[in-house]
Amino acid sequence: MKNIVTMERDFSYEINNIGYDYQYPEEDGGGIKCKNYEICETVLPKWWFDCKANYLCVNCDMMFGTWKSSEHIKTGKGILEIFNNVECPICLEIKKNISQPRCEHTLCIDCFKRCYFGDETTEREPIFPYLDIEDEYYEDQFNPKWENDYTLIKSYNEE
Numbered sequence: 001m002k003n004i005v006t007m008e009r010d011f012s013y014e015i016n017n018i019g020y021d022y023q024y025p026e027e028d029g030g031g032i033k034c035k036n037y038e039i040c041e042t043v044l045p046k047w048w049f050d051c052k053a054n055y056l057c058v059n060c061d062m063m064f065g066t067w068k069s070s071e072h073i074k075t076g077k078g079i080l081e082i083f084n085n086v087e088c089p090i091c092l093e094i095k096k097n098i099s100q101p102r103c104e105h106t107l108c109i110d111c112f113k114r115c116y117f118g119d120e121t122t123e124r125e126p127i128f129p130y131l132d133i134e135d136e137y138y139e140d141q142f143n144p145k146w147e148n149d150y151t152l153i154k155s156y157n158e159e
Contacts, residue, residue: 009049010055013032013055014032014046014049017032017033017037018030018031018032018033019031019032019033019037019043020043021041021043023043024043024045029046030043031043031044031045031046031048032044032045032046032048032049032055033055034055034056034057034060035054035055035056035060035078035079036056036057036060036064036079036080038082038096038098038109039060039080039098039109039112039113039116040057040059040060042057042059042060044057054078055079056078056079060078061078063076063101063116064076064077064078064079064080064101065077065078066078075102076101076102077099077101077102078101080098080099080100080101081098081099082096082097082098082099083096083097083098083099083106084096084097086106086108088106088107088108088111089105089106089107090107090108090111090115091108091110091111093108095108095109096108096109097109098112129150129152129153129155129156130150130152130153133150137153
């Protein structure tokens with residue numbers, strides 16, 4: 001028989017952590033913030049606890065919680081602890097830090113997001129280096145004159 005860990009309903013958490021977003025707007029009463037709201041910014045429907053017996057969104061539960069893979073049970077904290085005025089070991093700034101899911105090390109929230117979710121700047125398309133000739137380039141972009149006459153176009157194409 002499985003041991004199922006359940007959390008007791010926390011009405012004070014629900015009252016003090018009302019969140020709003022496009023799905024749960026203020027005029028409809030909003031929803032409840034995920035326990036890791038500082039990281040994921042997810043607002044849950046008010047019926048969430050009745051269905052899941054916790055206050056973690058699906059993403060936080062899967063990334064930071066406990067789940068079973070084919071061979072092992074991987075255990076995370078689920079709810080990540082927040083510490084104020086702590087030096088981040090990556091950026092060395094003193095600000096709000098959050099604990100790692102599987103250890104007691106902490107990172108600032110910005111560095112944590114970059115480590116776990118990636119840097120937004122790396123996912124964007126590179127910016128075309130010569131905006132005044134961009135249309136002309138795309139009309140005939142395989143012409144060798146572009147890389148020969150405009151040195152930055154070669155690095156743009158490589159990116």
